[in-house]
Amino acid sequence: MTTDETQRDPRTMHREDPLPAQQQDEQPGLTAPTSPTPDHGEDSWIGHGRLTDRKTLITGGDSGIGRAVALAFAREGADIAFVHLPEEAEDAEETTRLVREAGRTCAAYAADITDEARAVEVVRRAVDDLGGLDVLILNAAYQRQREGIDTVPTDEVRRVFDTNLLAHVVITREAVPHLKPGSSIITTTSIQAVGPKPPLFDYAMTKAAQIAFTEALALELGEKGIRVNAVAPGPIWTPLIPATGFPDDAVEEFGQDTPLGRPGQPAELAGAYVYLASDEASYVSGSVIPVTGGKGF
Incomplete structure (x- = not known):
């Protein structure tokens, strides 16, 4: 088999040119109305037993990046627990189906983890349902387009900080006592952490803070044999994008400014x-591993 037959041009993989204009009124965005449907690896991810029996908790595991990670981990042999908002029940059912189809345990919890008591309960249930915890993936996020600093609502900024930062602190605090040497924590940060755009300034602030959180925890927990890292996505096509409030042309041109075009x-x-x-x-x-289509990090 020749190289030309085994390699694919990254510029043309998954390409939809252009994306159709679309809006979803509220977050969380849902997969069904997102066009084209995001690719979570349903037809492409082949497992090789790299995570056999790793007990994994994912926040925001129902769709987008969270679903792709849940699917890949399951096919690599991991058991999965994930948390989602009640409004995301339909997406959560599909993620659960994909994990169980891979032959692994899956537990899904409908909960708003900005409520501290609910966040604490999620970790307790995951430990009980999986029989322990080996991997924690902090992926839940909230973002909205801002028109300007002079009009941004305080309650909206608070929601971004509560979802993207405080909930992660609580979940991690509760999870760490259950993690043994060899365990790991992975945070989903963003290219916005180093290249913030004004319409997402509060979201970008939380993503920069997540990098500091990751680096500080790595120093603290390394002595316990627990590794802490982050993944920094660039423009990734998920339900979050049409639900952010971007104007139609921004959705249509989403990701076109990367070197890969x-x-x-999510896959x-x-x-x-x-x-x-x-x-x-x-x-x-x-x-921090950037996955950005060539945009600088």
Whole structure:
């Protein structure tokens, strides 16, 4: 078999040119009305037993990046628990189906983790349902387009901070006592952490803070044999994008400004998480892996 038959041009993989204009009125965005349907690796991810029996908790695991990670981890042999908002029940059912189809345990919890008591309960239930915890993936996020600093509502900024930061602190605080040497924590940060855009300034603030959180935890928990890393996505096509409030032309041109000329798909991120959770990354901690289509990080 020749190289031309085994390699694919990354500029043309997954390409939809252009994306259709679309809006979803409220977050969380849902998969069904998102066009084209994001690729989570349903037809492409082949497992190789790299995460056999790793007990994994994912926040925001129902759709987009979270679903792609849940699917890849399950096909690599991991058991999965994930949390989602009640409004995302339909997406959560599909993620659960995909994990169980891979022959692994799956537990899904409908909960708003900005409620501290609910966040604490999620970790307790995951430990009980999975019989322990080996991997924690902090992926839940909220973002909205802002018209300007002079009009931004305080309650909206608070929701971004509560979802993207405070909930992660609570979940991690509750999870760490259950993690043993060899366990790992992986945060989903963003290219916005280093290249913030004004319409997403509050979201970008939380993503920069997540990098500091990751680096500080890596220093603290390394002595316990727990690795802490992050993945920094660039423009990835998920239900979050049409639900952010971007104008139609921004949705249509989403990801076109990358060197590869297109947005990424959730499936294209999954490998970074699998690597960081696996023994192949045994000397990797305090690191951020950018998956950005060539945009600088």
